[in-house]
Amino acid sequence: MTTLTTYQQKALRLDKHIALTANAGSGKTFVLAQRFLKIILDEKIPIKKIVAITFTDKAAGELYNKISKQIETELIGEVDLSKKYRLKKIREQLVSANISTIHSFCLNVLKEFAPEANLDASFLPIDKESSNEILDLAVEESFQEIIIDSENSSSLKNCVRIIGSKSNLIKQLKLLVNKRRSFLKMKSDFLEKSIQELNDYQKSLFDKYYDSIFLHDENTLVKRISVFNYDVASSNPKNKYSDQISELLERLDQQSLTKIGRLQTYQELFKVMLTGKFQIRQQGYAPKELIESHLELNEILSEQASIISKFDLANPEVVIENYSRFIKDITIVLDSVISKYSLMKKEKGFIDFEDILLFTEKVLEHEEVIQKLKEKYSYIMIDEFQDTNEIQINIFLPILENLNKGNLFVVGDEKQSIYMFREAEIGIFNETKKMISEIDGKENLLNLPHSFRLSKEIAFFSNQLFSNLFRNYDSSFNEVQYNELVFFDKGENPNSKIEVLVSNQTEEEFYTQPELICSKIAELINEKKVELNQIAILCRKRIDFTELEKELIKEQIPYTIIGGRGFYQRQLVLDLYNYLAFLINQNNDAALLAVLRSPFYSIDDSQIFLLSFQKGNNLFEKLKASASINSDMEKVIAILQDHIDFVSQNRLSELLRKIFNDTAYTSVIINRINSKQELANIDKLFEVAQSYINQGFRSLYDFVNYLNESIQLSEDEGQAEVSASENSIKIMTIHQSKGLEFDAVFLYNLQTKFNLTNVKAKDIDFDKEFGFISKIPLDNYFEEYKSPINISVYGNIIKRKEVAEQKRLLYVAVTRAAKYLFLCYDDNGKISEDSFAGMLKSVFPSLSSFSHIKLDGSLKKMFKKNESFEEVDIPISIDLETYTKAEDQKLILSGEKSLENKFEINTEKLIDKSKGEVITASQYAVYRNCPVKYQLIYELGINEISEMLPSKVNYEYYDNDTPQTGSERGTIVHHLLAYETLKENLKQTAESKFKSSDFVIEESVRLVENYYSSEIYNSLLKSGNHYNEYEIYSEFEDIYLHGYIDKLIIDNSRGILVDYKTDNINESNIISKIELYKNQLMFYAKMIFDRFPKINDVEIKLIFLNDLTKSYSEVVKRDSNALNELENNLKKLIHSVRERKYNFNKLNCGNCQFFINKKCIKENQINEKYSTV
Template sequence: MSKQIIDEVARHKIEQHLTQNFLVEAGAGSGKTTSLVNRMVNMIKMGTCNISEIAAITFTKKAAEELTTRFQTKLENEWRVEEDLSKKQNLESALANFDQCFLGTVHSFCACILRERPIEAGLDLQFREIEEREDQHIAIQAWNNFFEKMMVKDSERYHFIKRLGIPVSDLRQCFLRLIAYPDVDWVYVEKESPNISRVYHSFLNLLKEANHAIPSEPIEGRYDKLQELILQAIRKNKYENHETDAMKIGLLETFNKQLTITQKLWSSKEDAKYYLDKIVDFVEMKIQPLLEKWYEYVHGHIMPLMIDILHEYEILKKQMSYVNFHDLLIKTALLLKENSEVRGYFQEKYRSILVDEFQDTDPIQAEIMFYITAENLYEQDWTRCRPKQGSLFVVGDPKQAIYRFRRADIDIYNKVKELIGNQGGEILELTMNFRTLDSVTNSLNSFFEEKLPIQATEYQAAFKPLHAYFNDNHSTFSGIYQSIIPKEYVNKEEMIQFDAFQIAETINKMIHQGHQPKEFMILTRYNENLEVYYQALLENNIPAHLSGEITLANMTEFQELFHLVEFVKDPTNTVQLLAVLRGPFFGVSDQELFEWKYSGGSFDIYWTPSEDNVVESTFDFLQAFERLQTYVNWKYQYSPATVVEKMIEDIGFYPLLLLKGYGKNECQHLNSIITTIRSASTFYEAAELLKELIFTKRLVLNMDVGANAVRIMNVHKSKGLEAEIVFLANPVKKIDVKERISLHIKRTNTTSYGYFIVQKSNGFQTKMIACPPEWSIHQTEEYKYLIEEETRIVYVAATRAEKALIISTSEKTNKKNPWNELVFAVQPNRIQVDDIMESEITEQEVQRKINVSNDYINELGMWINKHIQPTYATYSPTDEKDDIYQLDIDREKGGGMLWGTLIHEAFEKLIRGMKIENHIEDLLQKYGFSLQRKQEVYQSIQSFKHTKIWDQLQTAEIVLTEVPFNVRLSSEDPLYKKIRKSKDQQYPLLVKGVIDLAYQYKGNWYIVDYKTDRSKDREGIVRLTSYYEHQIALYRELWERIMHTSVHQTLLYFVFTDDICIV
C-alpha cells in the first residue's frame, strides 16, 4: 500500500516552471534524479532549450553515466508517445544530436571550456590533465628541486630550518596536503623567538630537586613514569648538547602530557605527591604557554617556506603544461571572471546549467555557476552575480553533506541557497521517500529529529522527515535489527573477524531462503578492514564487489609477493629470506626452519651443505634455494618488469588468487602493478614501486554495477546507492574528530583564509611542530563543523536501506562503535541466525580448480613456446657477480647490495659537485638504513677525497660519473666470443651496463669501478681483485671501442678498506 505524494506541488514546479531558477533540497530516496531528468526532457520538448544548450553537472562519473542512460531512455519514451508534431520534432532532434549535450563532472565541464579557449585562460594549446598520482609525483619533484636550489643558493635558510629541530623530510607530507588548497591564503605571523633558557633552567633545577626524592636503587626494581622522565631529562642535559632552543624544547615537550606516579616507589608518599603537583603546576603555568609561543614562532618560518615550495610546484606544472583537478576549476573560474567576452560566449552556448549533489562539490564550482549564468557580464564578485531566470537549477541535500575533507563546505551551500532565494529563484523541498519502507523511516525520523535542529544553523542542516511512500505490509524481513558480537570477543581484530563471519553467515542463510546477493550492501564508517568483510563473503562462496580505498598489503598473497621481490632485490637479507620460505610460495614450517638451523644449515641461498648438515628437509631447502637463485639471476638477464612477471608465473600467483576465492578485481590489481613497474629502469626502482603500490591505499571501484553480488564499501562511496538489506558493519572504530583536526578554512565572499598546523606523524601518534596564533579558537570552530558532519554520515548510511537495516554492535562495549547513538536511540531487536551448514569447498572442487588452472597454464605455456623466437640475447658485466657470495672470503657485517648502491649514489653526488653532507640522511632513509650509519658514509667519502683519484679529478679535463653503455655485438665479433662461451643460439648480443667513473687526466683516460665488499684482510682484497679482473677488462675494451681511444689505466677502488688496485 502507498501514500499520497505530499511534495507534489514542488515536483510539478521542477518539471513545468522551466524559466525559473530553483535550488531543490531533495531528501534521501526522494527521486531527485527522476525530477532532474523530467525537467531536462520538458525543456527539450517545450523548446525552452536545444539539447546542445544544456549542461548537467554531476558529482561522479558513475552518476553521469546513470544520468545519461536515464535521460536518453526518457527522451525515447516521450518521443514514442508524443502526439504534438512540434514537440515530437524537438524530441527527435534531441535524440539525433544527443552527443552534443554535456553530461559529466564539473572537472570535465571545466576541461571542455579550457580546451575551447586555452589562450584566454593562459594555457598551452596542448595542456594535459593529470591524475592525482601523477600530480603527487610532480609535487615531489618540485619539492626536491626547491631544496636542491636552496642548499646551493640559500644554505643559510636551510640550516636555520634544521636548527629549529625539524628535518625537512618531516615537512613533505604537510606540503603534499597543502597542494589540495590552491585557492586558500595561508595565514601566518612572523614572531620573535621566545626566551626559552629561563624556563628551561628553572625546570631543570626543579627536576634535580625532585631527583633527591627518587631512591638511588629502584624499589621493586623499577621506576614509575614520572621518575623515568626525570632521570632521562637529567641524563640528557648532562650528556647531550642542549645549547639550541630546539633541543631545550624537545626536553620540555616530554613532560607535556598526563603525568602519573606510583607513590610506594618514592622515598616517601609525601614527596611523591609533592613533586607531582609541583611539576604539573610548572608544566601548566610555564611550559605549556612557552610551547605555544615556540610553535607560533616556528609556524612563522615554516609557512613562508611551504608557500615558496608551492610556488615552485606551480611553476613546474606550468613548464610541463600540466593541469590537475584543482587547476581546471580555478583557471575556469578566473577565465569567466576576468573575460566578459568569454563569459558571454559560454552563456550563449550553455543556456541552462543543472547541478546535482551540490552539497558535496568544490566551493569554486559555485563561482563558475554564477559567472556562467550572470545577467551582468562584467560583475567580478560572484556573490553579486544575479543568474538569468531559467539558467540555473541546483539539487542538493545538506543532510548528506559529508565531504568536508575533500574541500566541500556547507558554508558555501548555505551561501548559494541564500543567493538563489534572494535573486528571484525559489527553494523547493522534496521529502517523499520512494526507497525505504515506513517500518525503517519511522524509527529513523525519531532519531534524526533529536539530532538535527528545526532550523538550519551555520554548521548543520535542518531536520526534514522521511515520508515513506511504501507501507510495510508485514514483509518477510523488514525493519531495523542489530547483529551482536558476543562479549567473549574483546580483541579488536577478533571482533572484526567475528562481525564479518556473522554477516557472511546471515547473508548465506538469506540466499538459501531465496534472496539474491545483489540485494545486500555492507557499509563501514571508514575504509579500514573492508577486505576482511570481502574475504568472509568469498570464503562462503558469496559473490562480492568491493569499492573504496583498500591496501593490498592486507591480503596475505600480495604481502608475500612483496617479501619475495624484496629478497630478490637484496639476496643477503636474511629476514626477507625467512619470510619467503615461511610463506605460501615455499611453505616451510617453523619446525623445519629450526631443524635446518640446528643441524648447521645456513640461511644463504648460495650455501652448500656438508654431509653433517643433511636433515629430512634438506632437499626441500636446496630446491627452494635453487629457485631463488634463478630469480636473482633473472635480474641481470631481463628487464625489471619481466623478472616480476616471470616470478609471478613460476610461483603460480594467478592460480593462487583463484584458489583463495579472489576474482577479476584482484587480478586487475596485479596487472596494474606490472604495468606501473614497466617504467622502472632498475630492479631496485621496480621493487620500490611495487612496495608503494602494495602498501599505499588505492581506490577500488565496482565497475560491474549490474552484477549479482554483495556490495562492500565505506559510507562515502555509498552516496546515491541503495539495497534492500543494508549492514552497518565494523563496530570497533570511532575516531575522535578533534584529534584529526589540522586545518581550518574560513571563507569570505572574496577570499579563503587557511589556518594550518604542521605535525609529525609517529605511528598512530602525531607531534605538534608549528601552529598559527590562536589555533585553539580555529580548532574549536572546525570541530563544530566536523562533529555535525558525523551525524550526517550516519544519516547517509542509514538511508541506503529499502527494507531492512542491520547494525553491528558488541555485547561487551560500544564505546568505539560509530553507529552507537543510532542503536541506543532505536533499540533494535537482535537478529537471529540459526545454525547452518558450513559452506566449504569440497576436496573434489579444490582439485577441479587446480586442474583447470594447470590446464590453462600448460596450454598458455605451449602456445608461448611454439611462437617465441628470440632475436637477440642480453649480457651485463655484472651478470656473473652472483657467485661472488661463494668466494670463501672473511667479511665484516654491514654490507650488501643496497649498501653498495647507497655508496655509489653518494659518490656520484659528490663528484657532481653537490654538498654531500646534506644528502647522507636522505640516502640512508631512501635505502632503509639507520641514521646511526651517517658517520660511516661520511668517513667513506672523506677517505675517497684523500685518494689520488680525487686529486686527479680536481684538474681532470673531462669527468663522467655513472656512465651507461649499450653495445650490440654480432656473433662474429671477437669480443662476442670472449663473453659467450657456448656455441649454441648465436644471436646478436646486447651488452649493457654502467661504468662508475671515467675521467680524462693529462690527456689519458682512467676508468674506476667502486667495490663495497667488506673484506677483513689483504688476502681477501687480492682474491676479489682477481675475481673482478674480467669485469674491469671488459669495461676497458668497451670504452675503447665506444670512445675510439685507448684507456691508460683501469682501477678498482675498495671503499671499505680504502684500497686502490690497478688492474
C-alpha cells in the same frame, strides 16, 4: 516509476532558477534526466548548450544511462514523425553531451582556452604519484635556495624547530600545497602585515567567534549558576565554596572585563564549583539532593567546562605574538615551495588535480572567455550540490552572470553532506538558495520529500531518530534542519525489520559482531528474504574490513570489497614484491623464502627446512643443490632461472605476465571465496606496473623500490573495483555507499568513537578564514606547545561541525536500507557519546538494557491513485528487537549440489579443459577471419611463411613496398603517436630511434604530420583523459583476454577507442579492411566494458592514416547485440582450440597469404615440414 509526482513536476520548470532539496531515494536522478530531455525538446536547443555536473564519474554514467533509456521509451510511444526524428537525432548526439564531473568540465574549458589560462596548448593532467614526485623535488630545491638566502634562512630554521624535524616539515608543507587556494588568497596579508597587525587579526577572530564557545546563551548560563549557588548558600551557609563562586559571578557582571578575562574567570569558577570530572562538587559544597534536582544544569556545566578548560589562557598575549612570527616564517617557506612546484610543472606542461579548478577559476577572470562560455552554455544543472565548495560555484556564476542570465538547476540534500574532509562547504547550498530566492522568489526552493526506496518501517525509524538528532540546529556549525521522509507506497508491502545486533561484552562468553552478522546473513539467504548481492555491510573505516573478511571466509560467505583500502598491503602485492626483489638480487634469502611459501610455488615448511642442510652460500644455491634429490625443486629452479634471465630484457609488463603464467598463483587464488577481488587486484597490479613504466626512464629496480615505499606508506590506496553485480555481499565504507541502495544493510562497529579533529603540536592545517592552524611553544622549543586563543576557538567550532557531519553520515548509512536494517555494535558497558551507538542511545535510551523497544507514531504516506498522487497520515508501530546471540546455521546458496548425488559415467570424447590461456585481439581477429588461418599461425607456428610467399593485401604497406618496409613504417608511426612526439621533433625522433631508409622515415613523418593537422586529431585532443599504448586485460570464463590499444580516451561514462592503420586504402578494399579490423576493435571494446564498469558507450575509431577521409567510427553500447555475438565467437574459439577442430572460412581465402594456386596450404601440403597439418 514512469509518472512524475507533483513534487517532481515542479522541478521541471525551465523559466526559473531552481534549488531542489531531495530526500534519500526520492528519484532525483530521474528528475535530472527528465529535465535534461525536456530542455532539448521544449527549448529546441543544441544538446551541447546544456551542462550537467555530477559528483563522480559513476553518477555521470548513471545519469547518461537514465537519459538514454528515457529517449528509447519516448521513441517507442511517439507517433509524431517530426518529434520521433528529433528524438533520434538527440540519441545520436547524446554521446557528445556535457555530462561530467566538475574536473572533466574544467579540463575541457582549459583545453579550449589554454593560452588565456597561461597554459601550454598540449598541457597534461598528472596523477597523484607524478605530482608527488615533482613536489618532492620542489621542496628540496626550495629548501636549498632558502638556506643560502641570508634574509629568509632563519624562517626555514625556525619552522624546522617548531615542527620538530625537516622530514615532518616536508610532510606538512606537502599537505598545505594541496590546500593552496585559500593560502594564496591570504598570502599577501601574511607577508605585508606587521606582527602587531597579525596579533590584532587573531584577537578579532577570537572576539568574532567568542559566542560559539557557549553551548547555551551565556547570560542565561550565568543566571542559572547564580540561582543554584544561592540555593546552596541557603541550604548550607557554612559551605566553603559559595562565597568564592559569588565573587567570580560578580566579576563576570563587570562590563569592563575582556572576553579573554571572561574565559579566565570561567576557568576559575569551574575549578571551584566542579570536580576534576566536571561534575558539581558535593564535598564541601552542594548536597546530593540539590544536585539531583538540577541534573540538567549539571550536564550543561559538564559540557561547557570541558570546552573552556581546553583554552590556553596563562600567557595569551605572548602566545599570540609567537604565533604571528610563526605565520610569517611558514608563509615564506610555503610560498617558496608553491612557486617552485608551479614552475616545475609549467616547464613540463603539467597540471595537477588542484590546478584544474584553480586555472579554470583564473581563466574566468577574462571577459572574453566568460562571453564565449555564456554563448556556449545556456542551462547548467549540478547534482549533489551539498558537496560542492566555493571555487566550484565561483566557476559557474560568471557564466550565468550571477544568475542574471541562463538557467541554473541545483539538486542535493543537506542531510547527506558528508565530504567536509574534501573541503565541501554545506553553506554554499544555503547561499545559492538565498540568491535564487532573491532573484526568482522562494517558490523556486523546492523539495522532494518522498522516498521510493525505504519501507515504511525504515522511513518511520529514520524520522524518529533524525528528527531528534537534528533538532535545535545551528547552521553556523553546519547543522541542518531535518525534513521528514514521506513513505511512497508502491503497493508491494515487503517484509521489513530493524534489528539491533549487540556483542554484549559484559558477559563472560559473548558473540562477536562478525559472528552475529554472518548468522543473520545465513538466515536472510536461507529463508529467501533477500538475494546475496542485495546485502551490504557498511563501515565507518576501512580498517574494519579485516575482521569481517576473516569471519566471512570462515563461514564460506561470498563477499566483495568495494574500494577496500590497503591495496599495497594485500598479500598479493607483498608476494609479487618479494618475487621481484629476489629476481634483482639472488642473495635476498628472505624474499626467496617468502616466494617459495607463497601461492607461486606453495612449498611447505618441511621441504624448506630440508634446504638448510644443502650446500650453498645463499638459499638459491641451496635450492639448486636440492634438485638432484627432488624433481619438484628442479622445476621450480628452472622457472626461477628463466625469470632471472628475462629480467635483463627490461620489459616489466611481460615479466609480470610471465611470472603469473608460469606459476600456480592464479590457480590457487581462483578457488578462494573472494577470488574475483583477488583477480581484479592482479589486473590492477598490471596496470600500476604499466603506468609506472610508461613515465619513462624507469627500470625493474625502480619499480621494486616503488612497491616497497607503497607498501610502507600508501595505506589508503583502494583495491581494484569489482562489478557490483557479482553474487556476493558487499563490504564498503559509508562514504562509498552514497547513492546506492540495498535490500539489507548492516551498520558495523557503531560503538567506534569519532576521530574528531584536535589541533596538534607539530602539525599544520589551513582554514580559509583562520589561516594556519597549529600550536606554538611559549618560550623555547622544548616547552609544552600552546594554542593561541583564536585557534582554540577554531578547534571548538570544527569539532561541532564534525559531530554534525557524523550525524549526517549516520543518516546516509541508515537510508541505504530498503527492507532490512541491522544496527551492530559492541557494548562493554561504556558507550561513548561521540559514536553512532551513543547517538542511538541518546534517542532510544532503552537500547542499554538489550531489550525489546516499541515505537509508535504516524507517518506521511504518498500513493498513486488513478493518474494522480495523494498523501495521507497513517498510524505506524514498529518493534526494535535486540539480539546478542548468533543462531548456529550455515549459509546454503541456491545451486549448491548435495554430496549424495550419484555418479554418472560420461563416454563422450574428453576435451582439453586447461584454464588461464591468454587470447589476444590479434588472435581473435585472425580466428574470425578464418579458423584454419588461426591454426596455421598460432598452433603450428607458420608465422614466418609470408617471407617465402607472394605479397597479400593484409599487410600495412604501399604497392611499391616490401613487407619489411611496410612493417617498419607501421612501427615508426605507432612509436611517434604513442609518445605524442611534437610536430617539430617528428623527423629527428624517427631518425634517432630507427635505422630505416630516408623514404620510410619521410613517409612515416608525413602520415603523422597530416594526422596532427586533421580535424579528427583536434577533436580527440579535446576529449577526456588519454592513454597511449594502453595494455588491457579482462577475464572471460576461464581464460584471459589481452591486448594493446593504440589510444584509449576515458571521458566520464564514455570511452573512445582509437586504432591507427597505415594500410594502402582504396574504394575496392575499404569495406573488407573495415570488416577485418572491426573484429579486433570489438574485442577491445568488450575489454573496456569489462575493465571500466562506469562506461556505458565506447566509440570505436579506425583511423586510416594514409587516407583520413576513409576513417571509420561506430558507437558500441554496453548492451549491444554485437558484444553478445563476440562472446559467442570467443566461446567457439576456446572450444576449437581445446578440441583442435578448425573449419575453413572460404569467403576470405582471396586475401589470405596461405591461399596459393587457388588452394589453402593446409590442402596443398606444400612443405614436408607442414605435411601433418
